[in-house]
Amino acid sequence: MNAAARKGSTQDLTLLVVDDDPQVVRLIRRFGENAGFGVSSYDGGQKALDRLARDRVDVAVVDLQMPQVGGLEVLRAIRQADPDCQTILMSGAATIDSAIEAAKLGAIDYLTKPFDFDRLKALLATVKDEAARRRRLLVAEREVAKELEFCGMIGRSSVMQELFGLIRRLAPHVRTVLVLGETGVGKELVARALYESGPRRHKRFVPINCSAIAESLVESELFGHMRGAFTGATDTKPGMFEVADGGTLFLDEVGELPLAMQAKLLRALESGEVQRVGAVEPRHVDVHVIAATNQSLRAKVDAGRFRADLYYRLNVVEIAIPPLRERREDIPYLTAAFVREASRRLGKRLIGPTPAAERWLADARWEGNIRELRNVIERACILADGEFITERELTGSIARPVSRDAPSPHAPSVPGADDASLSTLERERIQEVLEQTGGNKLSAARILGLSRRALYRRLERYGLDATPKPR
Structure with a gap:
């Protein structure tokens, strides 16, 4: 498959490389491309953070020691913006403390320079295998959902x-x-x-x-x-x-x-x-x-x-x-059915939620029950750029989930697709908050409950002007 064809493939995985050493970046970039990844590389942590604010990546290889914005800060930003991204930290001066902190931030491995490329190859292969396994699981859930359907209802519980x-x-x-x-x-x-x-x-x-x-x-x-x-x-x-x-x-x-x-x-x-x-x-x-x-x-x-x-x-x-909330084991199958319906209607090749998104769905309050779940999935499918629905698309839909045993204050539900265009409602809400904050994107993202990256993507999608204005 040539590079152009691979770029358009729905199964293309993305690799982010962050290191201030250009030689290391070139080596890992070539290695990742040979392994079938679409690779983006940056020589500084701030540039990587700007990229993460706009797009999602599947795996990131990040150097620990960089000027201004270090590797641990990049890992923290990745964990907040995209819990599904697999991270690998590398360093020429590894310490026990930095290794422990990297593990706390969700890094799947800690490589010391000069590191073993066989080890990196194995890690990237694991990421690809996990993505393939996830696809197979979601396809299987979609087929099970068909078998579980009874007169338009789905339930395995x-x-x-x-x-x-x-x-x-x-x-x-x-x-x-x-x-x-x-x-x-x-x-x-x-x-x-x-x-x-x-x-x-x-x-x-x-x-x-x-x-x-x-x-x-x-x-x-x-x-x-x-x-x-x-x-x-x-x-x-x-x-x-x-x-x-x-x-x-x-x-x-x-x-x-x-x-x-x-x-x-x-x-x-x-x-x-x-x-x-x-x-x-x-x-x-x-x-x-x-x-x-x-x-x-x-x-x-x-x-x-x-x-x-x-x-x-x-x-x-x-x-x-x-x-x-009393039949949460049915949520994966309901989700699979709703994603299938939305994919067909929108003309998209959507597979289903990422692991973090699936956990989010499992823990949400769902005070509006099946109707609310369907609306949230439809909205997420509209917003999704790739083949998976991520936590970002869901957190832009309703309030964060709470513990199942915690008190359940009433959260705003998603308006139905029949009430108004979901995209129009979202665009108007973002425009309103930008006007309130004078174009301050960080404040707007905090009010909207979005990550910076999710807000940037919506600004670009809706053609909104977020230039800071004097207040």
């Missing part, structure tokens, strides 16, 4: 396998189901799975979000109206119960229904009849009803905000969906 089994058992028999779960856990997916696994899968599935309908229009939306029944009713319109006749009606956020409509819903469930607004005679409908809520209906009953008789009528069979 025992709680999800039990949920899938429960759906299969219930679907052929039940007419009314209550689905419980936090925002973003996939309540509509469970409702669709019940529908698709049941005898009415060839009939209509009609979803309606009760919280999204103005209170004055709820009755008309659910039960329909006759022409002239109220101001603006210029035509006769069937309600969602009639639209779903013979099939399944999904009432999302049923706890938001006004009390007056709860009584009419109860009558429809018990009698199988609905009456349009302004109609004299009721109409018979044959509808399976799946209701869902992220609230405690029992608590609303106790507070007098939800009818007890309707609650018991809906709660013939109850399905509770676990939040993502």
Whole structure:
């Protein structure tokens, strides 16, 4: 493969060489290129830091003793900017203290000059083998995710396998189901799975979000109206119960229904009849009803905000969906599926997260559950330049993860792709912070929670002017 072809390969690994001795730089550069790495070399630590602020590297070979910015400082910057970068420290005057400090900073080896090139060859081979192993692992997780999919849901955890089994058992028999779960856990997916696994899968599935309908229009939306029944009713319109006749009606956020409509819903469930607004005679409908809520209906009953008789009528069979924090073992497979979807849609050859990014995903709070995870992965895929999603792309999406046992204050969630362009939102936020800081990039990066390199890359991508301005 020629140099140009190798440069465009998605499997090309990058090697950074930092040493103030030009002879050493030339030797390692030639050695790295012969080993199949794309090599960048610098004769000083500050130049290397500027490079690290813009781009990621897979492995760095750094001299310990350099003027102005030494090797240990470069290692600290690498560890902060890119935890996935493998680092090798070299020195002509090694000490036990410097070796211990290098190990603390994550260096995979400490080479003394003149060092053994066979040892360096073995280290670079290990880096390449680990990258290849990572690719194989992520490809395998993607294939497993396909096998684990059930009606659009993915779960290898025992709680999800039990949920899938429960759906299969219930679907052929039940007419009314209550689905419980936090925002973003996939309540509509469970409702669709019940529908698709049941005898009415060839009939209509009609979803309606009760919280999204103005209170004055709820009755008309659910039960329909006759022409002239109220101001603006210029035509006769069937309600969602009639639209779903013979099939399944999904009432999302049923706890938001006004009390007056709860009584009419109860009558429809018990009698199988609905009456349009302004109609004299009721109409018979044959509808399976799946209701869902992220609230405690029992608590609303106790507070007098939800009818007890309707609650018991809906709660013939109850399905509770676990939040993502209780099924963290599913995160790698969900991530693999979302990366596959985003790669196809964006026309990118993305494989998946780096090890550090995968740890970040595993430890995040995920208060928005599956919906938040999907949005974070989509955003990261948009921002990613290479074949892997790094921690940088993730930390630009939501707040840093916390310990699973730590208190969980509410962190801002990522706005959905439907709300606005993710790129536009990010560009506007960066522009706003730059104006606040007078173009000070270090301060802006700190406010945005980004590394300097991540900020520089975004400035370049969005064509933003970060020239310091007098304040």
